[in-house]
Amino acid sequence: MKKFKIVIVDDHLLFSNSLKKLIESFGDYEISNQLVNGRQFVDYIQSSNEAPDLVLLDVQMPVMDGIETMAWLSDNRPDQKVLILSMTDDETTIIQLLKLGAKGYILKDIDPSKFKLAIEKVIHSGFYHSELISSIMLDEMNRNHEKVNPLNEKEIEFLTKICSDKTYKEIAGEMYLSPKTIDGYRANLFKKLNVKSRVGLAMYAIKSGLFKI
Template identity: 35%
Template sequence: MTEIKQNMINVLLVDDHPLVRDGIRARLESEQGIYIAGEAQNGQEALDFARQQLPDVVLMDVSMPVMNGLEATRIFKETWPDLRILILSMHDNREYIMQLIQGGASGYILKDVGSDELIKAIETVHQGGTYFSSGASQSLFRAETVIPPAQPDSGLTPRESTVLKHLAEGQSNKEIARILDISVRTVETHRQNIKQKLNIHTAAGLARYAIENGLID
């Protein structure tokens, strides 16, 4: 079993196709700051690995034998709530994506993305953000999808709603501070207030709330 490395983003790569794993490993191994800590070919193997050595990010396919990515995601988040799950899949079905977000995934990217976007997605979810590739985002937010309006009793201020929108789009505190021309500390304060008011304490949960309540156009 590979050792976890300090000061690196330790990634567990989970896919049932060896050629896919080989290709992703070859690309990520050339990236400073990202380390492939282990590989698994299904969700059960991934969970077994995590029980011995906990990675920072699980980069996982959905359609796999023995245990699929959706079931594994739910168990991962129940067992290790702070673990970051990034789904890498060929499926762009909205209901499919929503189930994984609801299960605790922090991001969803399609297998047609370039390697630079894959790296950006890993870094974003590791930093606590959420990330959706353009294809996944189009499926989530397509015009014909009916999304219920924001709940009037959420208690969020207009500024907090704006911050939540940016958080749900995967932007970091620093990026939000620059966009809104406020300090990073102010963004962090808004973020904590949002979590307390909504009683939601994960990035994936905040993203799900924003999606379900129409805060993202």
């Protein structure tokens, strides 16, 4: 029987290569390629004439992260099956990725047997919903009416600059905007992300992978 083809996208080569061994030990799968960021992955997908049966995608990557990559896939290969591999259980991130069409989301502290199950489910049933995901999706449904919080370009740029010793005035300078505008972004983000201080923003930026430590 032909083996299912899996592609791994993760910047930690040690993890990526180790994971390859683990997956190969399951028997039914082969790793057709390993990429260290979204950019490389996109290049690979575009130059390849055969779509992988499954993509294992890391969220935190220095160059083109999981969310950007997922956004590209959603535009260009909407049917590609993707299982997200992440280290954070940040709700906003999870919801964002699921909305972009990810078929499953698992944390790296999952045990191998569950991981195997997740792979099987995504390839054969089209999705894998752990208890974590299910409960988050439920929450999301329940507060469906409260408008959600899509961050815009400027807010995202602002967030990438928040994890530093820079003052808001300095950030305003870098973005060629008035300090008052930045103050507006700040206030908006406080509401959207439900935090009360700049440190809260910084935590979000890290959790969401917007800022790479």
